[in-house]
Amino acid sequence: MKKVSFDFNHIPDLPAFYGEFVRQFELSDEFGANLDALWDEVTGGIALPVEIDFLNLNASRKRRFGALILLFEEAEEELEGELRLNLLEKPAAKAKG
Numbered sequence: 581m582k583k584v585s586f587d588f589n590h591i592p593d594l595p596a597f598y599g600e601f602v603r604q605f606e607l608s609d610e611f612g613a614n615l616d617a618l619w620d621e622v623t624g625g626i627a628l629p630v631e632i633d634f635l636n637l638n639a640s641r642k643r644r645f646g647a648l649i650l651l652f653e654e655a656e657e658e659l660e661g662e663l664r665l666n667l668l669e670k671p672a673a674k675a676k677g
Contacts, residue, residue, distance in 0.1 A: 581664075585633040588641050597648060615651055622655045628662040635668050642667070 584604050591597050598613040605626050611617055632652065634645075642649065652665045 581629045581631050582627065583631045583633070585635055587635045588645070589636045594645070594648065597645070615647060618648075619651055619655065622652065622663065623658060628659065629664075630662075631664040631666065633666045633668055636670065637667050638669055 586597065586600055586604070591600060595613065598611070598618070601607070601618065601621075602609075602611050602613075605621070607621065607625070611621065634649070634652075637645070637649075649667065652663075656663050656665045
């Protein structure tokens, strides 16, 4: 399963998220950069299965990006295991050894 991370310490707003989404999933410049276009890509455009981590999502950022989070949660439910979303307040610690 492909794993993709979005670090919200470096994503201040939705346009920045869209740009990072296009980069990470290697989409064309034709991507519409709105929630409808994002839904279309997540549910039928990107290669599945995929696990997506949203990193550094504190309470303020969860409110700011609420529509985005809801879209991915709904896609996760619709895609029945082909997409997994992890909301992480801090990045996962790397194992030592």
